[in-house]
Amino acid sequence: MYTPLHGVEYDEDILAGLDWLAVTSGNRREFWDRLKHAQEAYIAATGDPERLGQDPSIAELGVDQVASYLAQSKSLLDNRRSWDPALAPKTVPLIKQLGLNVTGLDRVSGSGTRARRMLRERGTYPESALFELVMAGNYSAMGVDTMFIDEMPGQSKTPDLRLVVGPEEILNVELKRLRPGLYDQRERIYERSIYQHAAELIYSLRLSLHLDVTYLCEVSEVPPTYLQNWLTRALSETSLTQEYVWHDRYGAGKIKSANLAAVHDDVQDSSLYFGTKMARLLTGSIVNEYRYHLIADATPDWRDPRYVSAIRFATVVTWRCNSTEAIQRKARHLKARLVEADRQVAGGQPAILHFAMDVDLDDPAADLRRERNQQVIRDFISNSHLSALYVHYLVPRTCERHTWLIDETVDRFGPGHVPVPVIPIFSNSEPLGSEVPAWRQPI
Structure with missing residues (x-):
């Protein structure tokens, strides 16, 4: 029986879900070893200080996407260093629900076959198969x-x-x-290219700002230097001690100073995860974790380079698209x-x-x-x-x-x-x- 040790928290349902998959796989030791290797791959991928703030996707963590997905649930139980607060809400919930209904799932004819097929398809994102297994368990529990x-x-x-x-x-x-469909994927690629032009200016001038934009047309129609141009204009017209607002056919936005002092206060006696909490401190509000960027000059914590122990400047860019098309x-x-x-x-x-x-x-x-x-x-x-x-x-x-x-x-x-x-x-x-x-x- 797998026993959790040094994780973030213990959850018997998550353990039950993972253990059901381990038993169903036909080789429990191999199953747990796969997840351990996936944890090690995550640690290696996030260990480079140059990757600070670049939250990895499951697909970026290696060829075994199934193990990388399941490893987040294992990490919650036994390895704080390989647990990712951004990946966890995308991966852990289905394992939790699976574990709640393992008794019902055992009564579902073909559930073991479906689970083993999922585990064999290492290069396939496993969420669709887990969705099927969870709903089968739910219906059986009814x-x-x-x-x-x-x-x-x-x-x-x-x-x-x-x-x-x-x-x-x-x-x-x-x-x-x-x-996400092909359109969603392309939209995020276009948006990131717009952000990167602005990021170059932000980094060169070492700015601490909150730049928020609502695109009013399709993101693919927005000029690549759109945010960079508005930021340049704002810097030439004001000291940004007050909020700068704009509106045109491409979008509406605002730029204001970020609260860097709040981050300094937070890291005085500890370190801070380079993610949504830092963005909240800088902006004064909760950010959408899938529609923001964070750029900073910071010192990674030697114990875990995903955390920072000192910061010199930081800017948050938040965005959304309200185009009807x-x-x-x-x-x-x-x-x-x-x-x-x-x-x-x-x-x-x-x-x-x-x-x-x-x-x-x-x-x-x-x-x-x-x-x-x-x-x-x-x-x-x-x-x-x-x-x-x-x-x-x-x-x-x-x-x-x-x-x-x-x-x-x-x-x-x-x-x-x-x-x-x-x-x-x-x-x-x-x-x-x-x-x-x-x-x-x-x-």
Whole structure:
């Protein structure tokens, strides 16, 4: 039995989820060794002081993406140095939910086969497979006879699960874990190139600022030197002792001095993680952990180069895109997957569809995107016998008071006016007791 030692916190459900995968793999020792090697790869990747602030993605940590993903849960239990506060809320929640329902999962026919296939596919991001395993465990825990449907080579894709809910009632279930579409990925690449032009100026002048921008058009239409030009103009017109504001056809923004003194106070007797807490101290507000940049001249802590013990200047750049066209393009990603899922469950049997997607915290565009998704679903003409359709909006959060946190809002749709029960992914979590969507919930 694996025993946690020097981690961030102990969680028996997370340990149960990992141990279920270890046992199911058929070789527990090899499983734990894989995760240990992934932890070592993370430490090596983040050990270079030159990479300070460059939060790695799972794909950047080595060819074994499955082990790197699962290693974050192991690190929570036994290795503080390889635990990443930005990766944890994206990886740990599904392992926690898996562990809560391992007893039900053992009753699911085909669950072991599905888990072993996931573990063999080392170069594939495992979140879709874990989503399937978690929902299978959830349905089984509800007392529903649940089984995975084997896909036969050379045949068209089949649904993921089959539910037997009565003597003569069978439901097929298709589960889609939506990753950011190509448009989202390109948007972030374009935005980073805009930021990098400004970063060169910030670093050369050693500025401590908070630069916030809302793009009003598609980011790909914004000139690469857009932020750099506005920063240059602001510096020529004011000392930035007061907030500088601009608005044009590309975007609206503001620039003000950062509170570097707050960071100095924080590192007087300790070190500070180079991430969202530092950004909060500099800006005076919580930042969206997926839409900000942090540039600084700092001294890494010799014990852990992800932390800094002294800082000389630091600037935070926060951004978002409120372009209607951008939101519509992102919503098309759901429509394409909806058509695909409907095709997979087409036939005589009633079916349930689950779509899960990430949403950014406190993003004004999230409300518009949700409305667009709802309209796409209402306008969709199904070729299958749909009994229910669920869209799970997930908001992973980096929070100073918790090691990891994720909020979920579930939109449900049924035929006509037939009421549809709520079936969340994180069925054991505490309800927020509010109609406010997850991306607008205060911590």
